Amino acid sequence: DIQMTQSPSSLSASVGDRVTITCRASQSITIFLNWYQQKPGKAPKLLIYGASSLQSGVPSRFSGSGSGTDFTLTISSLQPEDFATYYCQQSYSTPTFGQGTRLEIK
Amino acid sequence: QVTLKESGPALVKPTQTLTVTCTFSGFSLNTSGMRVSWIRQPPGKALEWLARIDWDDDKLYSTSLKTRLTISKDTSKNQVVLTITNTDPVDTATYYCARWSARGGAMDVWGQGTTVTVSS
Numbered sequence: 348d349i350q351m352t353q354s355p356s357s358l359s360a361s362v363g364d365r366v367t368i369t370c371r372a373s374q375s376i377t378i379f380l381n382w383y384q385q386k387p388g389k390a391p392k393l394l395i396y397g398a399s400s401l402q403s404g405v406p407s408r409f410s411g412s413g414s415g416t417d418f419t420l421t422i423s424s425l426q427p428e429d430f431a432t433y434y435c436q437q438s439y440s441t442p443t444f445g446q447g448t449r450l451e452i453k
Numbered sequence: 454q455v456t457l458k459e460s461g462p463a464l465v466k467p468t469q470t471l472t473v474t475c476t477f478s479g480f481s482l483n484t485s486g487m488r489v490s491w492i493r494q495p496p497g498k499a500l501e502w503l504a505r506i507d508w509d510d511d512k513l514y515s516t517s518l519k520t521r522l523t524i525s526k527d528t529s530k531n532q533v534v535l536t537i538t539n540t541d542p543v544d545t546a547t548y549y550c551a552r553w554s555a556r557g558g559a560m561d562v563w564g565q566g567t568t569v570t571v572s573s
Contacts, residue, residue: 348516381559383500390549390566391492391500396557434500438558441516442490442502 349373349437353445359453364425368448370418370435379439382411382420385447386431394433395420425450455479457489457550457564465571471540473567475533475550482508482528488553489533490560491524493546501546505553506533540571 350373360366370380378398383391393402395411398418408423422429430452435445461473473491480487491503504524505513514522523536537544547568551560 379558381557383560385500390551390563391560392563393554393559393561396554396559396561398557400557402559402561436500436502436559441513442505442558444500444502446499 348443349376349440351435351437351443351445353433353435353448355448356446357449357451359451360425361453362425362427366422366425366450368420368433368450370413370420370445372416372418372437372439375415376437376439378414379437380411380413380418381436381438382409383434383436384429384431385434391434427452455552455562457552457562459548459550459564459567461548461567461569463568463570465540465544465569466573467541467571469540471537471544471569471571473535473548473550473569475535475564477531477533477550477552477564480552481531482506482526482533484508486555489526490551490553491533491535492549492551492560493544494549494566495543495546504535542571544571545569 352371354369380398382395385391399411433448457477465471487508490505506524521538526533547566549566551563554561
């Protein structure tokens with residue numbers, strides 16, 4: 348299976364900050380990389396698909412980039428509702444998720 | 454509007470078979486390209502992808518769990534069923550089903566999840 352490694356595992360930031368989360372695949376997955384946001388007690392929500400395409404209804408402050416093995420999720424200006432856990436997921440082969448990045452309020 | 458809802462037992466004893474059901478609306482698994490996946494999340498832990506079934510009845514399973522998983526569909530009822538045999542306390546989790554989008558292979562609509570505890 349392809350292993351997905353996210354960094355950092357947790358992150359403290361303030362409202363208005365620019366935040367970047369990284370996801371690395373154990374082998375090339377081209378652009379078959381998706382990002383999800385999960386809030387406590389809720390189901391995950393799709394943010395980005397195909398590495399950089401914004402899912403309908405997701406604010407434009409979220410963006411994704413990368414290809415091959417290295418990917419990033421960027422939030423350009425953190426809003427209070429963005430504090431959550433973020434997961435990457437590859438769909439190049441049998442799907443796997445990263446371990447998650449918990450984004451907390453500083 | 455696409456919706457999915459999971460249902461299943463709240464408590465299962467170790468070694469028993471767990472069956473969870475996903476009932477969906479707003480799309481049909483008879484439609485070419487449609488797929489539904491199951492994902493689980495143990496308390497306080499990360500998401501784990503389990504299985505997927507396609508419109509043409511093709512199936513894909515987690516490599517580590519495939520000997521214990523069976524996914525099936527009933528298109529007349531708009532349901533997808535996942536069974537897990539020989540359960541263990543480590544199978545305690547919230548189980549989610551989600552529609553698999555053709556765009557990027559992402560899961561674009563999720564159910565609310567059903568929580569299952571495996572304990573004697």
